[in-house]
Amino acid sequence: MESTRNRNNPYGDDKVIAACCLFGMLDTTGKRIGGRDSIEAIANMHDRGNGLGGGFAIYGLYPDWPDHYAFHVMYTSQAGRKEVEATLRSNFHVAHGEEVPTRQAAVSNPPTVWRYFLQPEERALIGQSADDYVVERVMEINTGHRDAFVFSSGKNMGVFKGVGYPEDVADFFKLDDYRAYLWTAHGRFPTNTQAWWGGAHPFSILDWTVVHNGEISSYGINRRYLEMYGYHCTMHTDTEVIAYAVDLLARRHNLPLNLVCKVLSAPLWADIDRMEGEEQDLYRTLRQVYGSLLLNGPFTIIIAHQNEMIGLTDRIRLRPLTAATKGDVLFLSSEEAAIRLVSPELDKVWTPLGGEPVVGRVKSEAAVVAPTGQVLVA
Amino acid sequence: MKTYLPARFRVRRDDERCIRCRVCERQCGFDVHHYDEEDDSLYCDDEKCVACHRCVVFCPTGALTVEKNPLSYRENYSWRPEAIEDLMKQAETGGILLTGMGNDKPYPIYWDKLLLNASQVTNPSIDPLREPMELRTYLGRKPDRIDLAAGNIGRWTRRAPQVAIETPIMFSAISYGAISLNVQESLARAATEYGTFFNTGEGGLHKSLYKYSDNAIVQVASGRFGVHQEYLDAARVVEIKIGQGAKPGIGGHLPGEKVSAEVAATRMIPRGTDALSPAPHHDIYSIEDLSQLIYALKEATNYTKPISVKIAAVHNSAAIASGIVRAGADIVAIDGIRGATGAAPKIIRDNVGIPIELAIAAVDSRLRAEGIRNQASLVAAGGVRNSADVIKAIALGADAVYIGSAALIAMGCHVCQACYTGRCSWGIATTDDYLMKRINPNIASRRLTNLLRGWSLEIKEMLGGMGINALESLRGNRHHLRGVGLSDTELEILGVRMAGS
Numbered sequence: 013m014e015s016t017r018n019r020n021n022p023y024g025d026d027k028v029i030a031a032c033c034l035f036g037m038l039d040t041t042g043k044r045i046g047g048r049d050s051i052e053a054i055a056n057m058h059d060r061g062n063g064l065g066g067g068f069a070i071y072g073l074y075p076d077w078p079d080h081y082a083f084h085v086m087y088t089s090q091a092g093r094k095e096v097e098a099t100l101r102s103n104f105h106v107a108h109g110e111e112v113p114t115r116q117a118a119v120s121n122p123p124t125v126w127r128y129f130l131q132p133e134e135r136a137l138i139g140q141s142a143d144d145y146v147v148e149r150v151m152e153i154n155t156g157h158r159d160a161f162v163f164s165s166g167k168n169m170g171v172f173k174g175v176g177y178p179e180d181v182a183d184f185f186k187l188d189d190y191r192a193y194l195w196t197a198h199g200r201f202p203t204n205t206q207a208w209w210g211g212a213h214p215f216s217i218l219d220w221t222v223v224h225n226g227e228i229s230s231y232g233i234n235r236r237y238l239e240m241y242g243y244h245c246t247m248h249t250d251t252e253v254i255a256y257a258v259d260l261l262a263r264r265h266n267l268p269l270n271l272v273c274k275v276l277s278a279p280l281w282a283d284i285d286r287m288e289g290e291e292q293d294l295y296r297t298l299r300q301v302y303g304s305l306l307l308n309g310p311f312t313i314i315i316a317h318q319n320e321m322i323g324l325t326d327r328i329r330l331r332p333l334t335a336a337t338k339g340d341v342l343f344l345s346s347e348e349a350a351i352r353l354v355s356p357e358l359d360k361v362w363t364p365l366g367g368e369p370v371v372g373r374v375k376s377e378a379a380v381v382a383p384t385g386q387v388l389v390a
Numbered sequence: 391m392k393t394y395l396p397a398r399f400r401v402r403r404d405d406e407r408c409i410r411c412r413v414c415e416r417q418c419g420f421d422v423h424h425y426d427e428e429d430d431s432l433y434c435d436d437e438k439c440v441a442c443h444r445c446v447v448f449c450p451t452g453a454l455t456v457e458k459n460p461l462s463y464r465e466n467y468s469w470r471p472e473a474i475e476d477l478m479k480q481a482e483t484g485g486i487l488l489t490g491m492g493n494d495k496p497y498p499i500y501w502d503k504l505l506l507n508a509s510q511v512t513n514p515s516i517d518p519l520r521e522p523m524e525l526r527t528y529l530g531r532k533p534d535r536i537d538l539a540a541g542n543i544g545r546w547t548r549r550a551p552q553v554a555i556e557t558p559i560m561f562s563a564i565s566y567g568a569i570s571l572n573v574q575e576s577l578a579r580a581a582t583e584y585g586t587f588f589n590t591g592e593g594g595l596h597k598s599l600y601k602y603s604d605n606a607i608v609q610v611a612s613g614r615f616g617v618h619q620e621y622l623d624a625a626r627v628v629e630i631k632i633g634q635g636a637k638p639g640i641g642g643h644l645p646g647e648k649v650s651a652e653v654a655a656t657r658m659i660p661r662g663t664d665a666l667s668p669a670p671h672h673d674i675y676s677i678e679d680l681s682q683l684i685y686a687l688k689e690a691t692n693y694t695k696p697i698s699v700k701i702a703a704v705h706n707s708a709a710i711a712s713g714i715v716r717a718g719a720d721i722v723a724i725d726g727i728r729g730a731t732g733a734a735p736k737i738i739r740d741n742v743g744i745p746i747e748l749a750i751a752a753v754d755s756r757l758r759a760e761g762i763r764n765q766a767s768l769v770a771a772g773g774v775r776n777s778a779d780v781i782k783a784i785a786l787g788a789d790a791v792y793i794g795s796a797a798l799i800a801m802g803c804h805v806c807q808a809c810y811t812g813r814c815s816w817g818i819a820t821t822d823d824y825l826m827k828r829i830n831p832n833i834a835s836r837r838l839t840n841l842l843r844g845w846s847l848e849i850k851e852m853l854g855g856m857g858i859n860a861l862e863s864l865r866g867n868r869h870h871l872r873g874v875g876l877s878d879t880e881l882e883i884l885g886v887r888m889a890g891s
Contacts, residue, residue, distance in 0.1 A: 227513040229857040232869035240761045265535045278860070281526045299862075300528045300552055301536050301764070308863035309513050328521055328859065330514055 032213070032225040033060035036196040036314040036344040037354075038321040038372040043340075044072050044191040049354040051187060054197040055179035056350045065200030065212035066181040067173025069221035069316055072193040074168050080107055080129035081146055081218075084164035084171060085153075086209055087124045092159025099157075103149055104130040112172075117184035119176035123209055125185075127170070143218055143263060150217065155246055161210040166219025168318070173198075173212035181212070193374065194321055196314045198223035211247065215255040219317045222258065224251040225346060226311025226331045237304035250311075257305050258315055269315070273324050273369035275302040276313075280327065314344050319374040329366030336361040342372035394478050397436035397459050401445070407453035408432060414445035414454060419815035419825055420808070442806035444815035476736070487737065490809030490819065492636055492730035492773065492795055495740050499728075500747035500880075501779045505889055507870040509857035516859050518850035524860040525846060527790055528552040529627070529767040530696040531720040550720065551696055553626050555790060556585030557846040558861060559780060561838075562725075562771050562794030563609055563631065563700070565591025567644045567653040567665065568732030568809070569798075570826035571598070572834070573818050576801060578602035579831060580838030589792070592616075592631055592642050592667060594656040600624055607698065610687065612641050613667030615657040619690070627721065628687050629698035630680070632671070635729025635772035638702030638743045641667030643733045648812050648821045681717035688718070696720035696767075703727060703749035703772065704742075708756035715757060715766045722766050723792060724749050729772030730795045732819050733810035746772045747786060751884045754787025754866055763787075763866075777848035786884065787866040800841040801834045 035053045039045055050068065074082050083100070087093040100106055112125040132145045150162045164171035169192075172185040178199040182188065198213035214221040228234065228250035235245045235253055241264075243256040254276070261272045275298055284295045299306070310330030315322045323344040325333050336343040336351045336358045343351045348361060364370050401422060410430060414423040420438045423445060425431070439456060446454045463471050479487055509515040516523070530552040561577045568591065575598070581588040582605045589607040594616015599606075603624035610617050611631040622628055633639065644653075644665035654661040674680050684697050698721035699714045701707065711722050726746025731739065750770045757763035770783040771792035783791050799805065802816040809819035817828025853861065856870050864870060872889040873881050881888060 227857075229509070229513060229870075230863035230867060232867035233863060233865055236758055236866055240758055240763060265537070267536065267538065271538075280522050281524055282522070297536060300530075301532050303860075303862035304764075304865070306860055306863055308858045308860060309509075310857070328516070 032201055032223075033057035033199045033346040033350075034197065034213075034223045034225050034312065034314055034344070035346070035350055036194075036223070036316065036321050036323065036342075038194045038316075038342045038374070039340055040342060040372060040375050041340045042072070042193050042319070042374045044193050045195075047182065047187040047190050047192070047195060050195040050197050051179055051182040053345065053350040053354050054182075054199055055177070056353045057199060057345075057347055058177060058179070060201060060346060061177055061199030062201045063177050064175060064202050065173070065198075066176055066178030067171060067198050067200075067212045067214050067223075068178070068182065068185075068187060069169065069171050069196045069214040069216065069223070070187070070190055070192040070194070071169040071219075071316060071318060073170045073190060074129070077107070077129040078168045080131055081165055081167055082170055083128045083130055083150075083162055084112065085126050085128070086161050086163060087126065087159055089159040092157055093124065093126065096153055096157055096160040099149075099153060100128060100130065103136060104128075104132055106130055113186055113189075114184050115186055117176070118180040119174050119184045122174060122184060127164075147217060147259070151244060151246075155244065163210055164216055166216065166221075166317070169219050169221075171214050171216050171221060173214065174209045175212065194316055194319075196221060196223050196316050196321065211249065213251055214316075215247070215249070215251045217255050217259050218263070220255055220258050220262070221316050222251055222255045222313055224254060224311060224313045226250070226313075226326070227309050228253065228307050228311060229309030230307055233304050234307065250307075254307065254313055254315075257307075261302070261305070262317075269320060269322055270369055270371060271298065272315075273322060273367075274298060275305050276307045277324055277327050277367035277369075278303075278306050279367065312346065321372045323364065323370040324368075325364065325366050327367040329364075333364055333370075334361065335364055335370045340375075342370075344370060391482055393437075393482055395437070395475055395482075396461050397439065398475075399439040399441045399456050400436050400459050401434040401439055402455045402457060403432060403434065404453045405431075407451040409451055409453075411450060413448050413450060417444045417448045417815060419444070419813035419820070419822075420811075440806040440808040441804070442808065442815050443804045486735045488733050488810040489736040489739055489807055490730070490732055490734075490811075491805055491807045492728040493739055493743075494807065497727065497745060499773070500745055500876075500884065501773070501775070501782055503873055503875050504747070504782050504871050504884070504886065505874060506778065506781065506785075506852060506856065507872070508855040513857045515857055516854040518847075518854045521854070522859060523850040523854055525557050525849060527555050527558050527767075527861060529555065529721050529769075529789060531766060532764040534764060551694055553587075553696060554585070555587060557842055557849070558784060558788075558790040559842060559845060560586050560607070560769070560790055560792050561588040561797050562729075562792035563589040563591035563607075563629070563634070564794055564798075565593030565609075565615075565642065565644070565732075566596055566656055567593040567648055567821060568642075569819055570817065570821055570829060571596055571652065572826055572829040572831050573798075573801065575599060575602075575831045576829060576834035576838060577797060578605065579835035580842065581605040583835070583839050584842045586842065587627065589629065590616075590625075593644070593653070593665075594658065595621055595624065596652065596656045609700075610683075611667050612669070612671040613665060615659065615665060615667070618658070622687065622691050622695075625695060627696050627698055628691060629700055629721075629723065630671075630683060630687070630719075631700050632674070632680075633700070633702035633704075633725070634731060635702050635725030635727055635743055635746070636731035637734040637738045638704050640669045640735070640738060643667075645733070645810075645812065650821045653821055677713045677717055680714065684718040698723055698769070700725060700771075702729070702742075703744045703746055705744065707744070707749045708752040711753040711768075712756055712760055712762070715762050719766055721769060722753070723769040723771060724753060725792070726750075726770070726772030730798075731809070746770050746783070748880075748883055750783060750788050751786045751868075755885055758866075777845035778852070780845060781849055781852050781864065782871060784861065784865050785867055785871050787868075789865060797838060797841070800837045801829060802837075 592611030
């Protein structure tokens with residue numbers, strides 16, 4: 013616990029405050045595209061960050077290992093790597109492990125980064141889902157090892173992040189070599205943290221990732237609510253809280269993502285009062301039950317997981333978000349200019365209303381998931 | 391017996407201003423003023439004055455003022471005037487000393503040592519004049535999760551009824567008999583108009599107030615006064631009163647003098663008899679017994695109303711509250727040491743219980759540690775003086791607060807602590823026909839709605855300043871509090887950090 017906290021929150025503040033730029037693009041046909049556009053777009057918003065953090069979440073990254081949990085682990089010592097690798101071997105079947113390829117770039121003080129493709133040992137799962145097991149092991153490693161940090165743990169996806177401007181982090185991790193159908197990117201402007209690689213965005217647990225621009229005034233209660241469900245907010249950032257909230261609501265409580273958004277950015281009571289019948293029941297109940305997960309304060313987030321990307325702002329839209337489509341591609345960005353840079357001609361560009369999620373899905377999945385905004389009542 | 395007690399106050403009359411209108415004589419409930427026709431002069435029995443200021447406020451020429459009797463005792467830190475005078479009263483009466491209102495001793499008031507946050511630069515404050523700002527709160531048991539696969543979403547809400555309040559401020563239990571019908575009607579009307587609740591206390595609900603029962607919390611206390619099926623059916627919430635902050639460990643006391651015909655009918659007791667509630671509920675000697683009463687009331691009301699359990703804040707409140715939640719309560723109300731009363735033994739009011747700030751923080755933390763905080767709403771009572779106290783209570787973990795003294799003060803109470811005499815000059819803590827007419831429900835309910843409105847507007851301003859636009863984002867959000875002048879242990883129990891850290 014102490015190790016991550018001290019590195020990310022050296023002054024012991026309530027939480028780490030950061031403002032930022034973010035960008036996301038999804039090819040809804042599932043076609044894997046190169047990283048150049050995402051890197052250029054986020055680089056175009058250079059001035060919104062201050063070089064103390066940049067990162068990417070990339071989906072469809074490991075088609076050769078689709079059923080293995082891909083752990084990305086940063087190490088600051090060889091001893092730390094030996095310890096964690098021993099832990100991994102005792103808890104998982106490790107199918108493959110390798111150092112993540114990097115090149116010299118304008119990043120500061122990079123750790124050694126390794127990736128492992130894992131499956132939980134069957135006998136270790138005692139009445140527990142594999143996902144829950146992985147979450148617990150990630151929490152254990154991140155709170156128990158001073159020199160190691162698991163920053164990506166999903167299947168067929170990966171997070172790459174570090175200290176530097178996002179374009180330099182991309183350069184370091186050679187992201188232009190990768191191809192994927194969904195990219196999200198983040199440039200960071202922290203105000204009260206020293207640079208630490210684990211503190212950059214995206215934050216992730218399993219294949220859920222969040223990039224975030226904003227400050228969550230409700231952090232204190234969001235965190236205390238999540239603690240009741242076994243989440244330990246070791247990083248002291250509001251982004252971490254969002255990632256866990258999404259995990260709780262979408263994975264453990266099985267709510268569709270559009271409803272998850274309606275918890276995080278709930279409709280006003282006055283709007284709920286104007287609804288009727290089952291819809292009113294649903295939204296009122298959501299807010300009554302999950303009121304402690306309402307995210308208050310200014311934010312824009314891009315949440316992603318397999319086949320899906322969602323952009324969301326706070327209820328009164330205190331941080332920017334622009335959405336656009338071109339052909340089969342959905343773009344989300346802090347600034348329209350970044351989208352125009354990589355796709356000058358767009359089919360549609362709009363500014364989503366506060367609290368209204370923009371949902372993009374890979375089309376093959378569309379048949380089983382309700383369209384955007386439609387309320388799912390089982 | 392000749393009393394050895396000196397007068398506590400002196401009434402000063404400016405004879406040049408006095409026009410002999412005798413308003414003071416008529417207004418005083420304690421017979422301080424009397425007119426002498428021969429002298430054409432007004433005289434005062436200073437020793438009867440309780441400093442309620444009724445005469446001062448109503449004197450048309452401003453001829454009156456009340457001051458402390460400047461009588462000095464020889465300095466003695468142990469034998470202070472209060473100790474000497476209390477002892478003398480007992481030597482003269484041989485009884486338990488009674489008092490009214492809440493604890494007046496200088497125990498720490500933690501509200502005054504907690505400071506609120508505001509947004510600067512990294513997030514914007516929100517302007518409640520231009521942006522929505524939500525104070526609505528739903529009280530009642532919440533499930534651990536929503537399970538869409540389990541069927542109709544309305545199902546659990548029917549099983550765990552929720553009640554809405556439009557501001558997190560409710561009127562505390564004040565029973566008919568302790569206060570007049572006019573006062574309770576004023577509370578009921580204000581609660582109805584503002585969309586919050588009044589609480590009948592343990593004296594039943596007068597038949598003329600059933601029209602306000604949509605905004606009523608009805609109490610079931612150890613005396614069971616006025617409890618019947620229609621009473622339970624009428625209410626939105628049923629509250630089991632275990633204890634109150636002013637007198638933890640003992641039951642309610644209503645002297646027979648205040649039991650008029652109407653009070654008697656409402657309480658279902660003979661006229662003029664003392665209404666003394668037993669100290670415990672004699673069907674609750676343990677937690678499993680409480681659970682039986684909770685479920686008996688749920689059965690009686692067909693699971694349509696949240697059941698609240700009100701306790702006094704005492705040393706092990708956290709463990710007690712946890713038991714209450716596990717026993718099935720939907721709301722836990724906790725009344726701190728500064729909670730008020732119409733009548734209580736002074737020795738108990740002044741020495742038993744703990745401050746609500748510590749209790750609410752400890753209970754909220756304990757329920758969270760046990761993963762059951764969602765299973766009951768938490769209401770803080772006892773010592774809330776202004777909207778900042780309300781917002782601090784909520785940040786510490788309360789869902790809402792009860793106000794009692796504050797509501798009475800809004801109607802005119804000057805906190806003279808003589809409620810137990812039944813002679814309240816302001817017409818509040820009395821059932822005397824002549825005195826109670828002084829509360830006009832049209833005016834008093836307006837004063838109360840003004841109070842609710844003023845505090846609600848202030849809460850919105852403070853919330854907006856913190857960058858929050860819904861009250862639920864502040865509930866239990868102790869990051870928005872900082873302590874000053876508190877020890878490490880106090881900070882730890884309150885769950886807040888020192889200012890500057």
